[in-house]
Amino acid sequence: MRPDTPQGAETVADVGEFNLIRRITESRPQPKSTLLGPGDDAAVVAASDGRVVASTDVLVEGVHFRFDWSSPEQVGRKAVAVNLADVAAMGAVPTAVLVGIACPSATAAEVVDELSKGMWHEATRARVGVVGGDLTESGNLVISITALGDLRGRAPVTRGGAMPGDVVAVAGQLGFSAAGLAVLGRGFRSPVSVVGAHRSPEPPYAAGPQAADAGATAMIxxxxxxxxxLGHICAASNVAIDVRTDLIEVHQRLVDVASALGGDPRHWVLTGGEDHALAATFPDPAGVPPGWRTIGTVTRGTGVTVDGGPYAGPTGWQHWR
Structure with a gap:
């Protein structure tokens, strides 16, 4: 549900496309990797490696976010975070994002201002620049983000390199966003630790290049x-993965929320999305870098098992299911 535009409030139609772009980009700092920022036909971003990692995502109001659950600023942060996490998962250092926003002409200009504030907040946290984009009119609010990254001499870590005998490890938190979604769906707004994780995830950007440097064979x-x-890694690598629940920490906060709502905290950890943690495979258990937690092993076969057997029920989110 979009925030109502107060009577007499300035709308994006009142401000106009180019003035709105100026408001979004004016006086914003850029990192050294931005050689030419917003204001021209295209931006120029340094890529010392000579290769550019690129990823894009589309977030649609009512599908990926709701303004009665999240503020525009939180939605802006999330839009950037979910894209930069993909760049980090390739073992690259994020360098820049490009932003596309489509919205009705009656949208309050303040909503776009707050969206951009959140985008710049997350970009700054990741040490990247918002280097350009586009604004257009549509019947619904849609955000499109393209994220760029620099491998800095590393080979990209794809989903297709896992080998039998590798260990599986994760960096970042799991289950918090799913718990936050469950809380919001029941009409509550706390605890903040889980609701905040759903509204504005904080991917471990540095863990991606760290894993690549440690010899990760696959990552997602x-x-x-x-x-x-993990099933995508299995399919791309032609392997099987067994996840061991005795190795997976279930945070006490998730246990408390599940107890209050009648949910299953381990289910949130295993199948809940949108925390944007990173999962990777490593050839040597001793080589798993600090901050990463071993949770299973790669074996011969196909598909993902949990404690040696199939997992009952859905294993994650699928559009159109």
Whole structure:
């Protein structure tokens, strides 16, 4: 549900496209990797490696976010975070984002101002620049983000390199966003630790290049659910993965929320998406870098099992299911 535009409030139609772009971009600092920022036909971003990692996502109001659950500023942060997590999952250092916003002409200009504030907040946290984009009119609010990254001499870490005998590890938190979604769906707004994780995830950007440097053989952003996304590694690598629940920490906060709502905290950890943790495989258990937690092993076969057997129920999010 979009925030109502107060009577007499300035709308995006009142401000106009180019004035709105100026408001979004004016006086914003850029990192050294931005050689030419907003204001021309295209931006120029340094890529010392000679290769550019690129990823894009589309977020649609009512599907990926609701303004009665999240503020425009939080939505802006999330839009940038979910894209930069994909770049980090390739073992690259994020360098820049480009932003596309489509919205009705009656949208309050303040909503776009707050969206951009959140985008700049997350970009600054990741040490990247918002280097350009586009604004247009549509019947619904849609945000499109393209994220860029620099491998800095590393080989990209794809989903297709896992080998039998590797260990599986994760960096970042799991289950918090799913718990936050459950809380919001029941009409509550706390505890803040889980609701905040759903509204504005904080991916471990530095963990991606760290894993690449440690010899990770495959890696993925956990966006749809741990088991579902590990399944993508299995399919791409032609291997099987067994996840051990005795190795997975279930935070006490998730236990408390599940107890209050009648949910299953371990289910949130295994299948809940949108925390944007990273999952990777490593050839040597001793080589798993600090901050990463071993949760399973890669074996011969196909698909993902939990404690040696199939997992009952959905393993993560799928559009159109």
């Amino acid at each position: 952003d956990v966006s749809d659910g741990l088991l579902a996304d």
